Amino acid sequence: MLRQLACATGLILVPWSGAMAEDAARERKATTLYRVFVGDHDAPKVTAFDLGDPAKRWSFETTGQARLYGVDNGSAVVVVQSEDDRVDIIRSGISLHSHGDHSDISIAEPAAVREALTGPRPFHLIDHGGKVVINFDRGGYAEVLDAHALGEGRLEATRLAQGLAHHGYAAPIGKAWVTTVASDASVEGSAAPKRLGLRQVEADGMPVGEMQPCTGIHGEAFSGAYLATGCDEGILTVTAGKEGPEFRMLPYPADLPAGESTGTLLGSKSLQVFLGNFGAKGLLVVDPAGEPHIQHIELPFRRIDFALDPANARFGYVLTEDGTLHRIDVLDGKIAQSARVTEPYSMDGHWNDQRPRLAMAGDEVVMSDPKAGLVRRIAKDTLEEAGTVPVEGVPYNIAVVGGSGVVHEGDGHDHAGHAHSHGDPKIYAGYFEDSQIQDRPLSDYAGDWQSVYPYLQDGTLDPVWQHKAEKGPMDAAGYKAEYETGYRTDVERITIEGDVVTFYRDGKPMKGTYASDGRETLTYKKGNRGVRFIFRKMDGDADAPQFIQFSDHGIAPAKADHYHLYWGNDRAALLEEVTNWPTYYPSTLTPTQIVSEMMAH
Template sequence: MHCSRLLSTTLAAFMVAGAVQAQTLHAVRAAVTDHTVGTVSVVDLMTGEVLSRFNTGSPGGLRHAAAPGQVSMAQGQAGRVDVVDLGVTVESHGDHSDLKLSAPRLIPAVAQGPKPSHVLGGDGRLASFFDGDGSVVVVGGGSTATLRANVPHHGLAYPFRSAAGARLMVSHAAAAGARPGGVVLLDEEAKELVRNDDCPMLHGEATSGRIIGLGCGNGVLLLNTRTQEFRKVPYPAGTENGRMVRNLIGGANYHLFVGDFGPEAVTILDPDAGHFAVVDLPARRVAFTLDPQRADALFALTEDGQLHRIDTLSGKIVASAAVVQRYSLEGGSAVARPRLSAAGGVVAITDPMRSRLLVLDAATLAPQREVALPGTPLHVLAVAASGERH
C-alpha cells in the first residue's frame, strides 16, 4: 500500500511537471516588400522586431506559398519567383502541435520566366504563371514541371487535389494578350479533363474549403475541387456593367469569400447559399483583407485613411478608426499606397509615405505598435501559428 501510494504520488508529480514544461506559444510574422527596390523584410508583429531583410531581384507582390509559414514573391522586372520562409513551423503530434520558430530564410528563383504574375499554392505545390509567354512552372514533391497555356495572357494556374488525384486549373484566352475567358482542368500528365468557358474577364481567385472561386465579368465561378464540377453565382440584380469581383480572399473557419466590388464597395459571398452581400464603403477603397482563420471580420482601408471592420456574417461596418493619412487613388500603380494583412488577431498596415508598418488589434482597431522600415514599404503578408514548446 505504501509503495503504491508512493508510485502514484511520483507519477502525479511527473505529470504536473510535464504540464508545466509545455508552454503554449503564439507567433505572428509578416513579410514586407518595398515599392522601389528589390527587398523583403520579415517582421515579428508581436514584438515589432525586424528579424531579417533580404535582397531580391526586383520589387514584387506577395502570396501564400505551398507550405505553411512560407510566402512567394513574384518579381515582374526580374522575371523570377522567390519564396520567403518566415521561420514558423507547426508539427502535429496527434493530441497537440508543437510550434518551432527559426530564423527566416530566402529561397531565391524557385521559378523563372517573363513577367510572373499569379503565384498560387495548393496540394503541396506552387504554380507560377508567366504572362510574357504563357508558361506555367509547377514546383513540388521534389520536382519541377513546365507547361504552357494556349496563348500568353494575364492568367493563372491553380494546383489542387480532387478525389481522382492531383489536378491543375489553367486559364485560357481567345488571343494573345486578351483577358482570359475560362479555365481548363489538367491531370498529372497535363491532359485536359474539363473545360469551362464561362468566366469572361477572369481575374482574382481564392479557396474556401473544397471550393475555388474565380472572379468573372458575369459573376463568381465556383469549382468543387473534389468533384471537379463548376457552378456560377451571378452578381446581384441591378449591378452596373463593368462592376465585378477582381480580387478574392477565402475563409478557412467560415465558408465564404470576400472580394472587391467597384471602387467604393466590397462583397461577401456565401458559396453554399449562392448569395452576395454588397457592403458600400463611406469612401473609395484603397485596400482590403481578411484573416482566413478568423473570417468573421473583413477589413477595408478607404482613401481618407480610415480602417473599417466589417462583420462578414451581418454585412455591416461595426468599427472604424483613423489609422493613416489620406492616400489619393490618383496616379495609378506608380503611386505607393498602403496594403493590409490580417492574422493572429492583428492587422498589419504598410504606410509607404512614412516608411513604417503599423500593427493594430483586429478586434478594436487600437494601435499596438509601429515598426520603422527603410524605404517605401508596400506589400505585406502576415502568417500566424500557435503550438506548444516543451
C-alpha cells in the same frame, strides 16, 4: 447497445503529481510568434522582423519590387518579382504542425533559398492542396511546386502548359486541373489577350472538355470545397465531382451597379465563404452553397486593400482611401466598425503606386504605411493602434507568418518531419483533397483516455465556452448547450491496448477485440469534411459495440492527442450521427490542462 445518452459518472484518473506537472511544463512551453516580411516599393529588398520583438530583423536582397506570399502554413515566403522575371523563396524560420488539440511550433532564423525560378512575368500564385502554382503570364505556362518542399528549402517543380500566354492562372481541383483560357484577340485599348473562361486540363495542360465561359476572368480563391473566380457576368465556382470539375455561374444580382465586376477574391479557411472586391467602392460576400449567393457592401470611399481574419472567419478588414479601416461582418454583410488609422491615400494614379497593404497577425491587423515609413499594428477588436514598427525605405507589400504553438524541449522529436497531411490547419478545419487521405491503424489511438463530459457538467470547461464566444457567432451559453449534447456519454474511460478496446461505465469494464473496417469521408453542412476511421468487433463481450468510429480531425497516420468516438451496432446509422460526439483526452491530463489544450484553438 453501449452508446446511450445518460448522466456521467465519476472519472478514473491517473494521479498528477507536482513533479509530473513540472516535467510537462519543461517539455511543453506555449509560444506565440508572428514574423512580418515587408517588400520595399522602390528598393530591391525584403525586410523581416518579429512582431513582438522588432529588433530581431533580417534583410534579403531581391532583383526588383516583390509581392510576398506565405505558403505551406507559413513555413516559406514566396517572393514574386513580376517585372524582373524572377521568383525567390525565403524559409520563414517558423513551422507549425497541428496535432488536433494543439500545434507544435518550431522556430529558427529565416534564410533565403539559393535556387530561384526565372521566367517571363510570374504573377498569380495559388497555394492549395500541397501545391504552389505560379502563372508565368508571358510564358504561356504555370510552374507547379511542392509546397512542403519549399518549407524545407527545396524547389521541386513541374510545368503545366497553357494554350496561349496570358494573365491567368492554373489550379488543382481534386485530382484534376483547371486553367484560364484566352484568345488571340486582344482587349480593346490593350495588347493583352482577351480572357474568355476556365477549362479542365490534364496535368501537362492538355485540354479536357469544353471551356466554361467567364468573360474577363480574373482573381481566384479557395474556400471549403469551392474554387471561385471573378467574371464580368458573375462569380464562377468550381468543385471536384466524380467525373471531374463541376462548374456553376453565380450571376451578379440585378440591383448591383452596372458595369462593375470582381477581380480579387479571398477565401475563408474556416467558413465556406469568399470576400471579393466589386468596382472601386464595393465588396461582395459570396456564399457558393447558400442563398443569397452574393451580398453587396458599399464603402464610403474607394477601397485600397482588404483582408480576411483567419482566426475569426466572421470578420474581414478593408482600408479606404480616406485612411479609415473598416471591420466587415461577413455573416451580416455590412460594415460593423470603422476608425481612422492613417493619413489619406488617393486611389488616383497607377495601381502600383505607394499605398498601404494589410495582413493579419492573431489579434492584430498589420498594415504597411509607405509615406510614414512604418508598419502599423492595429488591434482588430477596437481598431486602435497597438504600436508601430519603423521600417527603412518605403514599406509596401507585406506577408505575416506564424501563430501559437508548443515548443518541445529535449524530447528528441523532429517536428519538422511530420507528415504534411496532419500539419496543415486547413486539414484540421476539414478542407482537404481525397488524395491526402490515408488509412490509420488502431495504434494511433492507443492509451488511457478520459471523457471530458463531467468537466462540462461541473463548470470546469466554462472558460472554453467564453473563449469561443469571443470569436464566434454564439454566446457562451449557446456553446455550452451545443457541447452538452456533443460531449454527453456514460462511458467515463476508454483504454486501447493492441487490438483490445475496453470501455468503462461506472468503473465496470467491457471489452472487445477490433480490426479495421475501412474509413468513410463525410461532408458537413457548412462544406467542410471529416474522415471516420472505422473498426469492427471481431471478438469480446456481448455488450461491447459492434463498430467504433474515430474522428480526431486527422486524415493520415499520426498519434491522436484527443478524439471523438462514435459507437454502436449499425455501421451506416453511426455515419448519420453528427450531434453527439463523446470526446476523450489522455487520462494523464488534469482538468486545467484540458481547458488549456481546448483554448489553444
